[in-house]
Amino acid sequence: MAKDLRHFLEQYEQDHPEDVVTIEKPVSLKHEIGILIDQLDRERKFPLLRIKNPILCNGKPSEFEVIMNEIGSRGKLAYAMGSNWEKVSQDWRRLALENKQKPVVISREDAPVKEQILKGDDVDMLRYPAYQPYLMLAHPYISLAPMITYHPEAGIDNMGIHRGEIQSKNRIAFLFSPDNHNSMNFHKYEQELNQNMKCAIVAGLHPNVLMASQTKMGYPESHFEACGGLLGEPLRLVPSETLGDNFMVPADAEIVFEGEIKAMKRTAEGPYSEYTRHIGAQRWCPYMEVSCITQRKDPLWSNYAIGRNHAFQGLAREFRVYDIVKRVVPQVTRVYLLPHAGGDDGLGFCFIQIKKTAEGQARTAIHSALTSNYSVKHVIVVDEDVDIYDERQVFWAVATRAQPDKDWIIQTDVMSSIVDPSIENHWGSKAGIDATRPAPPEPFLIPTMFPEEDMKRFKLNDYVPKDLLQKIPDAFRKVETDE
Ligand SMILES: Cc1cc2nc3c(=O)[nH]c(=O)nc-3n(C[C@H](O)[C@H](O)[C@H](O)COP(=O)(O)O)c2cc1C
Structure with missing residues (x-):
């Protein structure tokens, strides 16, 4: 079985049931979801959330489950890679850049993401459980679905996350920071070739694939190969439906939106809740017209805890x-x-x-x-x-x-x-x-210390039992009072 989001969720729930919360109660994707994350954040908790009955921003019940925080802590990212808290960032570099693996192409019949193919009037972005976590956002946003584009001359894939404002059934506006490689690809298509840019938005991915999308590669250099390194197995690809057989997409994603970013066209994107926890202004931005959606039956959808993600x-x-x-x-x-x-x-x-x-x-x-x-x-x-x-x-x-x-x-x-x-x-x-001391041999005051043998011998739990220790309040956390 290929590693995908479902595989990760199953494994994590098995190994860390204490860090998984399944919510059956309806949660609105407009504001309530933001409040939920904010309140958990105040408690310094970032469990993997499975929201079984989300309510869309337009008030209708969502057909699909929402996942949050699967990449919400350093510990979960370490778990996804088989690493540990301290080494996770070095292991990320090693696996993504030094252990790259070429992807493999599988047939459409074998690709889970081709279980359903929606075209024409069946293309409806407003069905999906995108969110509006804070006040002042005009539309629901896609927050954790990497965009795939290809370099026009080299034909090499690029994968990076861009927030996407769902403006209508088939239009999504994107913010492109100038240094991002999708943005550099778009510049080439639009400014040098006067062409639209084919692109795919890929939702519902294994955390390691999301990590590969955030690995700064050379330009152009394949993120698909970095996926293989982080997953420890080749990423499985399948040809797109409407973008040509050379345009490959991840076969084990939950959903793929295919379409084109229009050359020489812009729309007002925003306001949006930036990761700095401030509302960013509206900007003129490129937009995509969605031509086709391929997905699994009952696909899972991920939202990102924007401004509250700790890792x-x-x-x-x-x-x-x-x-x-x-x-x-x-x-x-x-x-x-x-x-x-x-x-x-x-x-x-x-x-x-x-x-x-x-x-x-x-x-x-x-x-x-x-x-x-x-x-x-x-x-x-x-x-x-x-x-x-x-x-x-x-x-x-x-x-x-x-x-x-x-x-x-x-x-x-x-x-x-x-x-x-x-x-x-x-x-x-x-x-x-x-904030360093002078380099030796310059003198500096010695910090307070203990004898090493006493440090090794002394066990706190012998004096303050573990269960009692767990109950003692965190002295650094502000305690709310009724006044
Ligand atoms: C949740 C999330 C949202 C992001 N949103 C955007 C965005 O809207 N626009 C953007 O240019 N970069 C955004 N980024 C940053 C890029 O995805 C990131 O810089 C990535 O490394 C770009 O890779 P690339 O240069 O290979 O394309 C976002 C990152 C994350 C994790």
């Missing part, structure tokens, strides 16, 4: 930042993009751990990290005795090992994220903090 986008960038900084400063030991600062993409803070051997290394690491990606906005560098996965320890280092007048670095007029609400145009500023 996906930041983690996709983590190994890219690490690779660049490590090349410049080999003393760097770990990089962590703090997931919830700046929404869900690690835009806010990048923590770097270093085993410093000479002065200047931490500062060089700051400059390298800030320029490694337009969206890395703040960098904090700490010593090897600080756990970068625990922000309390990182801020302790900032408080005790950095002097603002000497150790804070500001970069001005650099390219930044287009959805950062605090910038004008694409230019913004960035900051780094060198």
